[in-house]
Amino acid sequence: MIRESIRNIVFYTIILVSQLLIFNHFNFFDIINPSVYLIIFILYKISYSNSSLIFLGFITGLIIDLAMQTYGCHTFATITICYLRERIEKNSFGVNANLPSAMIKGTRMINRFIFFMLIIFIHSSIYYSLVFFNNELIGKIFYYSLLNSIVTFIIVWVLSQLISNN
Numbered sequence: 001m002i003r004e005s006i007r008n009i010v011f012y013t014i015i016l017v018s019q020l021l022i023f024n025h026f027n028f029f030d031i032i033n034p035s036v037y038l039i040i041f042i043l044y045k046i047s048y049s050n051s052s053l054i055f056l057g058f059i060t061g062l063i064i065d066l067a068m069q070t071y072g073c074h075t076f077a078t079i080t081i082c083y084l085r086e087r088i089e090k091n092s093f094g095v096n097a098n099l100p101s102a103m104i105k106g107t108r109m110i111n112r113f114i115f116f117m118l119i120i121f122i123h124s125s126i127y128y129s130l131v132f133f134n135n136e137l138i139g140k141i142f143y144y145s146l147l148n149s150i151v152t153f154i155i156v157w158v159l160s161q162l163i164s165n166n
Contacts, residue, residue, distance in 0.1 A: 057082035
C-alpha cells in the first residue's frame with residue numbers, strides 16, 4: 001500500500017512538472033496547447049475514493065491555474081471532469097467499468113478510445129468556454145477544443161500505452 005502510494009505521488013509529480021515545464025510552453029500555431037496532465041484523471045484507479053479524485057482535480061487545476069494565470073479555468077474544468085469521470089467510465093466501458101484495471105487491459109480498443117476522447121474533449125470544451133466566455137465565439141471555442149483535444153489525445157494515448165506496457 002505504501003509502495004503504491006509513493007509510486008502514485010511520483011507519477012503525479014512527474015506529470016505535473018512536465019506539464020508546467022514542457023507542455024505549457026508548446027504553442028503550436030498559437031492555438032494548440034496540450035493538457036497532458038489529464039492522464040492523471042484518466043489512469044486514476046476506480047478502487048480509490050471519488051472524493052479524493054475531486055480533491056486531486058482541485059489541487060491539480062489550482063496549481064496549473066497559478067502557473068499559467070488562467071483565473072480558475074483549469075480548476076473548474078478538472079473538477080468537472082473528476083465529478084463526471086465515473087459516469088463517463090460507465091458509459092464507455094459498460095459492464096467492465098467496475099473492474100479495477102478494465103480501462104487499460106481487458107476491454108476493446110474502441111471503448112478506451114471513447115473514454116479518453118470524452119474526458120479530453122469535455123475538459124477542453126469547458127476550459128475554452130470559460131476562457132472565451134462569449135456566445136458569439138462558439139465556433140472558435142469548438143475549433144480550439146477540437147484541435148487541442150486531438151493533440152492531447154495523441155500524446156496521452158501514447159503515454160498511457162507506454163505506462164501500461166511496463
